[in-house]
């Protein structure tokens with residue numbers, strides 16, 4: 001949080017994957033003058049441009065963490081993440097890699113994911129970097145990848161709405177991450193309560209930003225931006241990409257599940 005204030009931000013969002021476990025410590029670390037939007041990034045599955053299912057990240061902001069259906073879904077995702085990371089790590093250990101499932105899970109805290117295994121592989125000297133771990137060993141088509149049951153995008157949008165939150169599709173045109181979500185699916189989501197599209201993101205090209213901005217305007221969706229700052233494993237600086245003040249106001253106007261923390 002100190003870094004966010006030093007970067008000149010006046011509002012910052014916390015959106016860990018599939019968990020609200022960091023909300024309290026983030027709020028407690030808030031320096032004066034910085035406000036906090038509590039949120040989450042959900043792993044979902046939508047319709048790809050080619051008609052096959054595609055992984056999609058949905059940002060959920062300012063929702064009520066106690067809303068029952070949404071809380072149950074987060075618990076399912078959390079349990080699945082733990083099982084999956086354990087399976088991947090144990091398979092690698094069985095093949096002779098110096099990684100230990102208990103240690104990897106202990107390092108993960110609230111939301112276990114492949115980056116935790118990637119860091120263990122760097123620490124064990126198996127690979128030189130987190131990026132190399134992902135491309136050589138942990139990629140979707142890699143030898144140790146284990147599938148997970150992500151939330152159907154339509155269900156996720158409805159759960160966020162029911163919890164008083166604001167739903168925004170994250171980095172919808174991030175081509176380097178793989179296949180893309182069908183524009184037609186975005187239109188259908190807007191009709192069932194999707195609130196916004198993330199546009200200014202480091203993985204979006206200028207033409208794709210333009211396409212998304214036009215789409216958002218035509219559907220009445222909020223236009224957001226973010227640096228997707230992860231601390232250790234990304235090259236983008238905190239606050240490099242952001243959401244315009246007017247669009248931020250639209251987010252807070254739509255939200256009824258949780259308040260922005262701080263003044």
Ligand SMILES: [Zn+2]
Nearest residue numbers: 041057170171
């Ligand atoms: Zn994401």
